[in-house]
Amino acid sequence: MLELFIKRVEKQRQIVLVEDGKMVEYYEEEEQDNKNEGNIYIGVVKDIVKGMQAAFVDIGIEKNSLIHLKDILEKKDEKKTNMKIEQDIHTIIKPNQILLVQIKKDSNEKKGARISTHINLPGKYIVLMPNTDIITVSQKIENPKEQERLIKLVSEHISKGNGAVIRTSAEGKENEIIEDIKRIEAKWENIVKASQNHRQGVPRQLYKSEDIVEKMLIDFAGKGISRVIVNDSLDYNEINRIKSENQEYKNLPILVKSENSIFEIYHLEQQIEKLGHRKIWLKCGGFITIDKTEALTAIDVNTGKYTGNKTMEDTVFKVNVEATIEIAKQLRLRDIGGIIIIDYIDMQEEKDKKEIENLLKEELKKDRSKTQIEGFTNLDLMEMTRKHICSHKD
Numbered sequence: 535m536l537e538l539f540i541k542r543v544e545k546q547r548q549i550v551l552v553e554d555g556k557m558v559e560y561y562e563e564e565e566q567d568n569k570n571e572g573n574i575y576i577g578v579v580k581d582i583v584k585g586m587q588a589a590f591v592d593i594g595i596e597k598n599s600l601i602h603l604k605d606i607l608e609k610k611d612e613k614k615t616n617m618k619i620e621q622d623i624h625t626i627i628k629p630n631q632i633l634l635v636q637i638k639k640d641s642n643e644k645k646g647a648r649i650s651t652h653i654n655l656p657g658k659y660i661v662l663m664p665n666t667d668i669i670t671v672s673q674k675i676e677n678p679k680e681q682e683r684l685i686k687l688v689s690e691h692i693s694k695g696n697g698a699v700i701r702t703s704a705e706g707k708e709n710e711i712i713e714d715i716k717r718i719e720a721k722w723e724n725i726v727k728a729s730q731n732h733r734q735g736v737p738r739q740l741y742k743s744e745d746i747v748e749k750m751l752i753d754f755a756g757k758g759i760s761r762v763i764v765n766d767s768l769d770y771n772e773i774n775r776i777k778s779e780n781q782e783y784k785n786l787p788i789l790v791k792s793e794n795s796i797f798e799i800y801h802l803e804q805q806i807e808k809l810g811h812r813k814i815w816l817k818c819g820g821f822i823t824i825d826k827t828e829a830l831t832a833i834d835v836n837t838g839k840y841t842g843n844k845t846m847e848d849t850v851f852k853v854n855v856e857a858t859i860e861i862a863k864q865l866r867l868r869d870i871g872g873i874i875i876i877d878y879i880d881m882q883e884e885k886d887k888k889e890i891e892n893l894l895k896e897e898l899k900k901d902r903s904k905t906q907i908e909g910f911t912n913l914d915l916m917e918m919t920r921k922h923i924c925s926h927k928d
Contacts (some may be wrong), residue, residue, distance in 0.1 A: 536759045541796050557805040561924045563928050570637045572743025576732045579631045586624045594737035595645035604648035609666045657718040659704040659711045668697035691715050746924045753902050761787045764798045813899035820853035830873035850879045851886050862897035871922035
């Protein structure tokens with residue numbers, strides 16, 4: 535059973551997704567947080583930095599945003615993100631040129647936002663990718679026949695010049711996907727019309743992406759969120775608005791409880807408090823540690839108190855198995871994004887490494903974020919990436 539808790543206290547909002555009494559996703563929002571990821575703008579090119587093959591673009595927010603050449607050129611393959619580019623950025627764009635762009639990563643204290651001309655508009659069943667012919671399927675849909683059916687269905691109903699990523703929620707659907715394509719394409723047409731009516735040389739926002747709660751309800755449409763519990767009329771009214779626009783949630787109950795009692799259910803305060811812990815103990819007596827740096831997140835696996843009663847290899851493997859399940863859970867729970875390096879306890883058998891890698895892939899299927907496992911490096915470190923669900927300042 536999935537339940538959504540939204541607690542608003544003064545200028546902070548806490549959002550918790552609970553499954554069978556256990557917290558599986560947690561987000562915090564401050565009122566002053568200026569989250570723009572996913573927003574679409576008309577921007578004006580200011581400075582071109584040849585040595586970086588990049589340019590600074592004024593999109594009308596506090597800091598100029600950065601765009602790289604690869605995010606301007608036509609996208610050829612959704613799966614290839616590190617293709618070698620021979621072109622010079624000066625031959626592609628010029629100062630004062632107008633660009634239609636989307637924020638891919640929010641700004642922070644040190645850097646402006648990262649932007650791209652590769653637009654993604656998420657719907658319930660597809661993510662529309664205008665100006666490309668790429669149609670691909672979520673890696674979580676594994677049945678080849680279903681993949682083929684979905685690609686054929688979307689190809690037949692999407693407009694020429696548009697591509698799509700078919701989401702996991704599309705599995706088994708047909709008419710719902712067709713309606714979703716129409717809805718998202720209409721939204722895109724409105725954005726294009728607005729971009730054509732802009733004042734020359736004046737940057738402005740054309741589209742604001744959904745907030746985290748609306749994204750969650752869209753992502754879990756049809757998956758059975760049984761109720762939403764809030765403590766504030768603002769969130770109550772917002773959920774009712776989303777309900778009115780989504781048939782799947784027309785009967786979704788919304789409970790309003792007092793500020794002090796909302797997180798008493800399932801002892802959520804205690805579960806939230808543990809998110810600040812660097813060390814997480816495993817049932818067997820081993821533990822993992824999670825250390826976030828500016829460049830990456832390092833996760834270390836340790837045997838701790840566990841000595842086992844069989845061979846050393848069996849002991850190591852058991853700890854690594856429990857650690858893998860916990861790591862996948864913590865990545866989702868803490869919304870850890872970017873490069874992630876896992877230092878497992880050394881395993882001698884290649885079959886054990888393969889089992890751990892396969893287990894990690896299986897556990898990450900529960901995560902609605904995009905993940906990519908690169909496998910064990912030559913130093914026996916597991917390398918992977920994960921995309922934030924909610925944009926962060928760090």
